[in-house]
Amino acid sequence: MERSKTNISDETKTAYLFNAPLIIVAVVFVLVPVIGTIVTSLMRDVTFLPEKFLAVENYQRLFSDRHFYESLQFTLLFVVVSVSFELVFGLAFALLLNETLPFRGFLRVVILIPWVIPIAISARVWELIYNFNYGIFNYIILQLGISDQPVSWLGSSVGAFIAVVISDVWKTTPFMAIILLTGLSAINSDLYKQAKVDGTNFLQRFFMITLPLLKPVLIVALLFRSIDAIRIFDLIYVLTGGGPGGSTSSLSIYAFNYYVSGDFGYGSAVSVIVFLAAGLLSVLYIKFGKFRETLQ
Amino acid sequence: MIDIKIKNVRKNFFTVKRGKVEALKGIDLEIPAGKFFVLLGPSGCGKSTLLNIIAGIEKPSEGEIYFGEKLVASSNKKIFLSPKERDVAMVFQSYALYPHLSVYDNIAFPLKIAKLDKNKIDRKVNWAADILEIESLLGAKPGELSGGQRQRVALGRAIVREPNLLLLDEPLSNLDALLRITMRSELRSIQRKLELTTIYVTHDQTEAMSLGDKIAVLKDGVVQQIGTPEEIYNDPINLFVAKFIGSPPMNILDGKLAEKINDKLNFLKDKNINDVVAGIRPEKINIVKKDEGVINGKLKMTGPPGGEPLYYLEAEGNEILAKSSEIGNIKENDEVGLKFGKDDLLIFDREN
Amino acid sequence: MREDEIIKLLKAVGVIFLLIFCLFPFLWMIFISVNKNPDFLSPQSEFVLTFKNYFEVATSNKFHLWDYLVNSLVVSIASAILATFFASLSAYSITRLRFPGRIVIPLILLGFSMFPQIAIVGYLFGMITDFGWLNTYAALIFPYITLGLPLALWIMLSYFSQLSTELDKAALIDGASRLQILFKVILPLSLPALFSTFMLTLIYSFNEFLFALMLTTDYHGRTIPVGIALFEGLHGQIPWGYIMAAAVIAVIPVLLLIALFQKYIIQGLTEGAVKG
Numbered sequence A: 001m002e003r004s005k006t007n008i009s010d011e012t013k014t015a016y017l018f019n020a021p022l023i024i025v026a027v028v029f030v031l032v033p034v035i036g037t038i039v040t041s042l043m044r045d046v047t048f049l050p051e052k053f054l055a056v057e058n059y060q061r062l063f064s065d066r067h068f069y070e071s072l073q074f075t076l077l078f079v080v081v082s083v084s085f086e087l088v089f090g091l092a093f094a095l096l097l098n099e100t101l102p103f104r105g106f107l108r109v110v111i112l113i114p115w116v117i118p119i120a121i122s123a124r125v126w127e128l129i130y131n132f133n134y135g136i137f138n139y140i141i142l143q144l145g146i147s148d149q150p151v152s153w154l155g156s157s158v159g160a161f162i163a164v165v166i167s168d169v170w171k172t173t174p175f176m177a178i179i180l181l182t183g184l185s186a187i188n189s190d191l192y193k194q195a196k197v198d199g200t201n202f203l204q205r206f207f208m209i210t211l212p213l214l215k216p217v218l219i220v221a222l223l224f225r226s227i228d229a230i231r232i233f234d235l236i237y238v239l240t241g242g243g244p245g246g247s248t249s250s251l252s253i254y255a256f257n258y259y260v261s262g263d264f265g266y267g268s269a270v271s272v273i274v275f276l277a278a279g280l281l282s283v284l285y286i287k288f289g290k291f292r293e294t295l296q
Numbered sequence B: 001m002i003d004i005k006i007k008n009v010r011k012n013f014f015t016v017k018r019g020k021v022e023a024l025k026g027i028d029l030e031i032p033a034g035k036f037f038v039l040l041g042p043s044g045c046g047k048s049t050l051l052n053i054i055a056g057i058e059k060p061s062e063g064e065i066y067f068g069e070k071l072v073a074s075s076n077k078k079i080f081l082s083p084k085e086r087d088v089a090m091v092f093q094s095y096a097l098y099p100h101l102s103v104y105d106n107i108a109f110p111l112k113i114a115k116l117d118k119n120k121i122d123r124k125v126n127w128a129a130d131i132l133e134i135e136s137l138l139g140a141k142p143g144e145l146s147g148g149q150r151q152r153v154a155l156g157r158a159i160v161r162e163p164n165l166l167l168l169d170e171p172l173s174n175l176d177a178l179l180r181i182t183m184r185s186e187l188r189s190i191q192r193k194l195e196l197t198t199i200y201v202t203h204d205q206t207e208a209m210s211l212g213d214k215i216a217v218l219k220d221g222v223v224q225q226i227g228t229p230e231e232i233y234n235d236p237i238n239l240f241v242a243k244f245i246g247s248p249p250m251n252i253l254d255g256k257l258a259e260k261i262n263d264k265l266n267f268l269k270d271k272n273i274n275d276v277v278a279g280i281r282p283e284k285i286n287i288v289k290k291d292e293g294v295i296n297g298k299l300k301m302t303g304p305p306g307g308e309p310l311y312y313l314e315a316e317g318n319e320i321l322a323k324s325s326e327i328g329n330i331k332e333n334d335e336v337g338l339k340f341g342k343d344d345l346l347i348f349d350r351e352n
Numbered sequence C: 001m002r003e004d005e006i007i008k009l010l011k012a013v014g015v016i017f018l019l020i021f022c023l024f025p026f027l028w029m030i031f032i033s034v035n036k037n038p039d040f041l042s043p044q045s046e047f048v049l050t051f052k053n054y055f056e057v058a059t060s061n062k063f064h065l066w067d068y069l070v071n072s073l074v075v076s077i078a079s080a081i082l083a084t085f086f087a088s089l090s091a092y093s094i095t096r097l098r099f100p101g102r103i104v105i106p107l108i109l110l111g112f113s114m115f116p117q118i119a120i121v122g123y124l125f126g127m128i129t130d131f132g133w134l135n136t137y138a139a140l141i142f143p144y145i146t147l148g149l150p151l152a153l154w155i156m157l158s159y160f161s162q163l164s165t166e167l168d169k170a171a172l173i174d175g176a177s178r179l180q181i182l183f184k185v186i187l188p189l190s191l192p193a194l195f196s197t198f199m200l201t202l203i204y205s206f207n208e209f210l211f212a213l214m215l216t217t218d219y220h221g222r223t224i225p226v227g228i229a230l231f232e233g234l235h236g237q238i239p240w241g242y243i244m245a246a247a248v249i250a251v252i253p254v255l256l257l258i259a260l261f262q263k264y265i266i267q268g269l270t271e272g273a274v275k276g
């Protein structure tokens, strides 16, 4: 099709006009702050002190900061452990909801509940559930005789780690399940009939058909969740506050504490690290997500 | 080679939206060993459900199924053998090729599950590939194949096990018209060669007529008629079968017409004229000069040039299609006579 | 045991586990909220049914429950509407118009969404303070638009690309402008997608915590998650009954949403994440 020059530029103009609101909001409220954070991370930006350009001094401080490494270690461990559990539960729930079940519609509503309740709110419920003196977990443990001592869930570093993981798995498994469910329902059901006729049992069907065909969706879901988990903040802030003794202080919490104490420069440097970690995962995500193909 | 007996099989589905769905309402069938048996019926009549029950993918709500002497499914005796134990192979309309496996691995899949040794698998896969002429495709993934090639692979996977029974659920309906006809005859010759007991599901009556040793016509979960293609074509048991079989379809003439010709065809006198209709196949009608036939009519239109000679006529308020070969020099809107033998006129109870 | 019996058993166990897993903390929240003694599990206490907690948090003006809830609803509805609208505009141009940047814009926006909030909030705090927006609705509405934007854009993109462009051509020939086409032809045809998008961005905003924590200071701007997270007793004792009652009231809006519109939410989630 032949188009005149003015026509092309008209179309382009319209297109940019249509994209303007989105781009402006994204630039002002995402790009500018992110660049600002990167710049700040190169400065001394502490309340009541004059600003000063430090170049990489904040980062040097960071890499010799024992607490930073502890925080990094906690964050990575948290990502690996909680995303693994989510994957297992999410896959199990997705397989279940993909079957014909009575009340399947009801179950699909139920599974959304943990996801839809703001985590800051459910964290308070978990706080009560983990309570040392009258929390239900300790009650069950004592009643069943699993231990004769109540467990110090939020008062010990191991307990707090487990508590954070349990609550996070509860919150995010539904998301995983829904994503995987879509992947499952995209698999032609004739394949399962065929596999039955070919003599497979249900375990063989799971490992030889479901898993390989679900792999692309699985990878996307994993990356998506990892990116999210690496920046965990709300749950820990409310549930443990990063404690006890900084043992559950994620990178985001660690940075936040510096913001609150007025050291924006150092806090920004920590934030940049979170950003880089998430960015690394995002690159993988975009690569595996086949976004370009969807666009074309 | 094995014969199959189906005794009073019923199947009910329970759904939230439609409540109880009676997909099969008491099916009795005997499928002779080594024969090509066709289940024919319109969409939703329960063909796939019946096939799935025979395969062992679905449980019958009631009834029994025998493979030879062996009871493979019984609702009363709580017997339900898995497809593996029944040793059946199946080809689906969607071909159901495993998209992540190569053609070779697709065909080898049932053999691997049966834990055959590598050499034997290799020999059998090559044997099947040879029969279906797909040796050159063995390394490809299903996504790279054309519809016809996928069809062959699916067939290969089905025959490679040399199963007791081969089940085919509308396997040709995703192919284009020409390919469908070639595959039809190929399928038929493979079945003959291997002497496989085969049950073939289709809603395409031409396919059923050209493939089947025997055909069962289904409607709304009920078997209407069982017979050879000739029996079903020449002697349809009811109006539904008569209308469903044959292309172009049979002419159905209203009761009024029968009344008019009553004096010539007096075999109708014991029937109440309002309860019956008459049917006549287009090729049994000869177009002759006016007043020389059984009834008179008017030629409305001739069929498309190049195709079979088809004539659209109007007679006594009925639209009639004729496939007469010699009509002489007759033009559209001429008055003509329609001639047919009284034996060719089929009388049915007026249904519904 | 036969295979179908094993599967049946697994299904039953699975359903029970799913119900306990998803519902337990939620039911526990309700249970404590109607309980006079939140420590009833300890030997010296007992369960006493009461609705006083609800009455107290709903009527006492020192808790500001309704302020928080109204703030949350205003902020999340406003940002959801804007995000849906902006995403529609952009998605329309990307699926219908040819222009340099057609492919790059959505990719970059998607990349933006991967920026962790912690890398935004520090500097944003300074910006919002400079704008004089601290503790106002605007402080949250605009950042929240960016929160759900990639998802919104993706849902709208995949929906619009399914709609035939012949509609646009017909309307163009009838003399309609692009904006008119979007409003009069495309959007009315896209109600399900718009609805999914709106709902998901709403839920995202309603759940947000860190921005709200940093950018608001009291009940004039604070949202309900922050309100409940910072809910402390006056005398050191944590008022669990009140917190749980407030929590139950706070989650009612979102629970209603999923109960009524489960289908749209699931559709939106999967469009946004899997296809995208």
Ligand SMILES: Nc1ncnc2c1ncn2[C@@H]1O[C@H](COP(=O)(O)OP(=O)(O)OP(=O)(O)O)[C@@H](O)[C@H]1O
Pocket: B013, B014, B015, B021, B022, B023, B041, B042, B043, B044, B045, B046, B047, B048, B049, B050, B203
């Ligand atoms: N799993 C199921 N749940 C509920 N109803 C079903 C189920 N499977 C089939 N049915 C119903 O049973 C009836 C028969 O379906 P079936 O698939 O056997 O028809 P069919 O003859 O194969 O049709 P088609 O030619 O369209 O494939 C239909 O009314 C269908 O809706």
Ligand SMILES: [Mg+2]
Pocket: B047, B048, B049, B169
């Ligand atoms: Mg069918």
